Amino acid sequence: MNLIVCHDLWKIYQLGDVDVEALRGVSVSIDRGEFVAIMGASGSGKSTLMNILGCLDTPTKGRYSLEGREVASAGQDELAEIRNRRIGFVFQNFNLIPRTSALENVQLPLLYRGLPVRDQRARAGEALARVGLTGREQHYPAQLSGGQQQRVAIARALVSSPSILLADEPTGNLDTDSSREIMEILVGLNRTDDLTVIVVTHDSTIAGYASREVLVKDGQIVNDQRRAPAPV
Amino acid sequence: MMTFITMTMWTAFRVLSRNRLRAGLTLLGIIIGVGAVIAMVSIGGGAREAVRSQVASMGTNVIMIWPGATTVGGVRGAQGGAVTLTVSDAQELKKKVPLLTDTGYARRDVMQFINGNRNWNGPINGISPSYLTIRDWSFTSGGPLTQADLDSAARVALLGQTVVENLFDAGEEPVGATIRIKNVPFRVVGVLAPKGQSLQGSDQDDVIFIPFTTSERKVLGTLFLGSVGAVFGSTERPEDLPQAVEAIREVLRGRHRLQPDQGDDFTIRTQVDIGQIQETTSETLSIMMFAIASISLLVGGIGIMNILLVSVTERTREIGVRMAVGAKRRHILMQFLIEAMTLGLMGGLIGIVVGILGARVTTAVAGWPTIITPGSIMVAFLFSLAVGLFFGLYPANKAAGLNPIEALRHE
Numbered sequence: 001m002n003l004i005v006c007h008d009l010w011k012i013y014q015l016g017d018v019d020v021e022a023l024r025g026v027s028v029s030i031d032r033g034e035f036v037a038i039m040g041a042s043g044s045g046k047s048t049l050m051n052i053l054g055c056l057d058t059p060t061k062g063r064y065s066l067e068g069r070e071v072a073s074a075g076q077d078e079l080a081e082i083r084n085r086r087i088g089f090v091f092q093n094f095n096l097i098p099r100t101s102a103l104e105n106v107q108l109p110l111l112y113r114g115l116p117v118r119d120q121r122a123r124a125g126e127a128l129a130r131v132g133l134t135g136r137e138q139h140y141p142a143q144l145s146g147g148q149q150q151r152v153a154i155a156r157a158l159v160s161s162p163s164i165l166l167a168d169e170p171t172g173n174l175d176t177d178s179s180r181e182i183m184e185i186l187v188g189l190n191r192t193d194d195l196t197v198i199v200v201t202h203d204s205t206i207a208g209y210a211s212r213e214v215l216v217k218d219g220q221i222v223n224d225q226r227r228a229p230a231p232v
Numbered sequence: 233m234m235t236f237i238t239m240t241m242w243t244a245f246r247v248l249s250r251n252r253l254r255a256g257l258t259l260l261g262i263i264i265g266v267g268a269v270i271a272m273v274s275i276g277g278g279a280r281e282a283v284r285s286q287v288a289s290m291g292t293n294v295i296m297i298w299p300g301a302t303t304v305g306g307v308r309g310a311q312g313g314a315v316t317l318t319v320s321d322a323q324e325l326k327k328k329v330p331l332l333t334d335t336g337y338a339r340r341d342v343m344q345f346i347n348g349n350r351n352w353n354g355p356i357n358g359i360s361p362s363y364l365t366i367r368d369w370s371f372t373s374g375g376p377l378t379q380a381d382l383d384s385a386a387r388v389a390l391l392g393q394t395v396v397e398n399l400f401d402a403g404e405e406p407v408g409a410t411i412r413i414k415n416v417p418f419r420v421v422g423v424l425a426p427k428g429q430s431l432q433g434s435d436q437d438d439v440i441f442i443p444f445t446t447s448e449r450k451v452l453g454t455l456f457l458g459s460v461g462a463v464f465g466s467t468e469r470p471e472d473l474p475q476a477v478e479a480i481r482e483v484l485r486g487r488h489r490l491q492p493d494q495g496d497d498f499t500i501r502t503q504v505d506i507g508q509i510q511e512t513t514s515e516t517l518s519i520m521m522f523a524i525a526s527i528s529l530l531v532g533g534i535g536i537m538n539i540l541l542v543s544v545t546e547r548t549r550e551i552g553v554r555m556a557v558g559a560k561r562r563h564i565l566m567q568f569l570i571e572a573m574t575l576g577l578m579g580g581l582i583g584i585v586v587g588i589l590g591a592r593v594t595t596a597v598a599g600w601p602t603i604i605t606p607g608s609i610m611v612a613f614l615f616s617l618a619v620g621l622f623f624g625l626y627p628a629n630k631a632a633g634l635n636p637i638e639a640l641r642h643e
Contacts, residue, residue: 056556056636077560084558095553095640099250109557117235156557 003163003196004030004053009062009072011048011219022048023059024219032163033194035187037201037210045219047168050200054087054166055079067163084112088157092169094149096141102128102152103137109160127155131185147178154185165189167199171206183209236563237570244571247543248578255575258539262579262619263586265528266612270587272521273608275594278601280514287507289427289436291367293470295332295477297463297484300497316497319444319458321487322360325465328483331476332465336363337444339461341452345440346412347399354395356413356440358447364390366466374407374422377443385445389418393426394438414451418442473502529615533623536575540568540627551631552639561632568628569621576620580613587612 011023022045030036040046051057052064055071058079064072071082083089096105106124115123128137131151141149150170157165167186171179187209189195199210207213215223248255299316319337326335338359345352357363361377374390381388391399391406400406406420427436448454467476477500488497544551551564591602 051637054556056640080555080558080560083556089556091640095549095556097550097553099246108554111236111239112554112558112560112563114233114235117239160558 002029003032003034003067004028005063005065006053007063009049009052009059009064011045011052011057012060021219023052025062026216026219026221028214028221028224030196030198032196033190034212035190035197035199035210036212036214037199037207038214038216039201039204039207040216041202044216046200046216048219049216050166050168050198053164053198054089055082080112084109085160086163088154088160088162088165090150090153090157090165090167090170092172094141094146094153094173096149096152096156098142099140101138101140102133102144102155105141105152106156106159108156113160123159124155127159128152130158131155145178146174147181150174150178150182151185154182154189158189162195164196164198167197169201169203170199171201171203179206237566240567240570241574243567244574247571248574254539255578258535258575259532259579259582261528261532261535262576262616263532263583265525265532266580266583266616267586267590268528269521269525269612269615270584270604270608271590271594271602272517272524274587274591274602274604275600276514276517276521277603277605277608278595279517281603282601283507283511283514286428286430287503289368289430290503290506291369291464291466292503293467293473294366294503295465295467295473295480296501297465297480298461298499298501299459300495300499316488317460317463318456319360319460321484322460322463324487325463325480325483329465329476329479331467331472331479333468334362334366335463335465336360336366337460337463338363339444339447339452339454339459343413343451345395345399347409350399352395352398354392354438354440356442356447356451358444358452359441360444363464364441366464369427370425371422372425373405374420376422377441382443382445385449386443387416387418387446387450388421388443389413390422390424390441391420392424392437392439394435395440396423413440413442416450470504473504477502525615529619532579533576533619536572536620537623537627539575540572540624541630543571544568544627544631548634548639548642551634552636552642555634555636556640564634565628565632568631569624572624572628573617573620576616576618576624577613579620580616583616584609584612 006026006028009023009026010021013020013022026045026049038046038049048057052059055066055074056079058074059072062072063070066082066086071079074082097108103121103124106127107120110120110123125137128134131154133148133151133155136144136148141152144152154165165186170186171182174182183206186197186199190197199206201207211228212226213223214221297317317337322335322337326332336359338357340355340357342353343356345354345356359377361379361382364376372393377388377390380386389411396406399411400409406423409420410417411420412418424437424439424441430436442451444460448457465476465480467473480500481496484498485496490497554564588604591604594600595602
């Protein structure tokens with residue numbers, strides 16, 4: 001079943017008098033349970049594509065349907081709602097809220113869903129347990145290692161039981177060991193929970209964990225191939 | 233929604249407590265503003281209350297009539313200098329003005345009184361017995377002057393508290409004692425209940441009352457028999473005062489044979505008039521209070537706005553993250569509004585405490601009466617909340633209007 005269907009996506013920014021075409025007719029379909037790596041050099045348009053797939057931004061033209069729902073023309077509040085329930089984000093620089101405990105960081109999506117505090121805490125605790133951080137609930141981000149911070153971020157993405165996990169250079173700020181740890185968690189989630197994972201990266205080692213590689217260049221998809229992922 | 237609000241308030245407290253110095257300095261404006269309001273309102277309230285009780289101490293619904301100033305060849309003398317009011321004026325007014333429940337009259341002079349080896353100088357008043365009832369004067373011991381005392385020009389006296397304190401030992405019973413005024417012996421028949429300060433600030437208890445006739449014939453002497461220093465009247469209800477004043481003016485002008493082009497040779501004042509003069513003073517005070525409070529709260533509000541703008545800039549990334557995980561614009565808007573109101577409220581609460589302490593200190597040091605009403609505390613509380621809300625709107629709007637992608641990229 002198609003989770004994501006994009007048809008002829010264009011994104012045009014206006015920089016002064018010049019129109020910059022960040023995306024030029026991107027069409028791509030992603031099924032539930034896929035592990036996709038979106039690759040490309042900086043400036044290729046892969047970040048723009050990710051922002052649109054993550055409902056942080058809307059395309060200038062084209063269609064994007066997520067779980068059968070047309071979102072290309074959705075309003076701000078509707079997009080926020082979709083981000084809250086259907087999408088989990090993992091960023092390169094973790095983006096945890098400073099001086100706020102790991103547990104509260106993970107609770108955040110549930111806070112905006114209006115869940116009672118007791119339920120928020122219970123679900124956030126479970127999510128932290130899944131990334132192996134039981135016992136670190138009350139630690140502040142500054143008291144955790146880079147790898148641990150990224151695991152908190154993954155727990156925050158998981159807590160809302162999304163259908164897609166979007167990771168933008170998730171290992172960009174991590175050493176090799178931590179990188180492998182993070183990627184193994186993502187692969188595990190993809191295999192055991194059938195969670196759709198999309199990783200944006202320019203690192204081919206990271207892309208090697210994926211079962212499908214999409215190469216973006218000059219705002220267009222130039223290569224899209226499925227292959228057997230590297231054994232974990 | 234309640235969960236969101238309570239959790240956001242909790243977050244706001246934590247954010248503020250992290251930057252204690254910064255928050256404290258921001259709050260200073262509000263603290264000073266609210267503190268000033270509370271202190272000034274309570275001092276003003278105390279002053280008003282003092283005036284009210286002083287006005288009440290004059291009696292109920294009292295009308296006072298004084299003789300006018302003399303005019304000799306264009307040179308005007310002091311008020312009360314003329315001898316235009318008489319005992320018969322007072323008696324006639326009671327008959328001809330039905331609105332007046334009673335009239336009385338008095339004349340005064342300052343003299344020395346002696347009791348044994350002690351002496352005291354104070355005002356001595358020759359009065360009609362009705363004077364005491366009009367002015368609501370009660371007794372701590374003994375009884376009033378009677379009509380018989382007046383008719384026989386009896387040598388009896390009533391003493392005010394201040395006089396008692398200066399002429400008698402503590403615990404000594406003045407009633408029944410004999411004092412001398414101008415070498416005339418007087419029997420003390422009563423001691424008056426204390427009334428405190430008058431509106432003009434004089435001690436109303438520093439007084440001796442004797443029958444009017446006695447004062448005329450035996451103590452003060454007089455130029456014209458029957459001329460009085462002041463005539464007093466009272467009405468049943470305060471609403472009757474203006475009408476009664478007009479009626480009195482008419483009767484007196486007729487009795488004094490004044491032509492229409494001549495001015496009054498007397499002055500009429502009511503308790504209400506005198507109260508109003510004081511009200512005007514306290515109104516001026518209120519306007520000043522309002523100005524001070526407005527300026528302080530404005531400055532405090534701008535402080536809140538400033539610190540929130542800094543906070544929005546500092547926490548742009550955080551705002552981006554919140555938006556990415558599903559915060560809607562109104563969530564961000566409310567988060568910053570709640571922070572602004574928390575600042576306003578904290579400033580307000582501290583300000584209220586400071587204001588109450590300020591009022592207490594004023595009472596202790598300057599001896600001014602102060603009154604702190606729950607109403608003024610409530611108003612100060614709501615005002616600080618409103619200031620926080622108003623000055624938080626712009627920064628909160630700015631935060632809510634951020635683009636999530638740009639906010640996430642912010643360094």
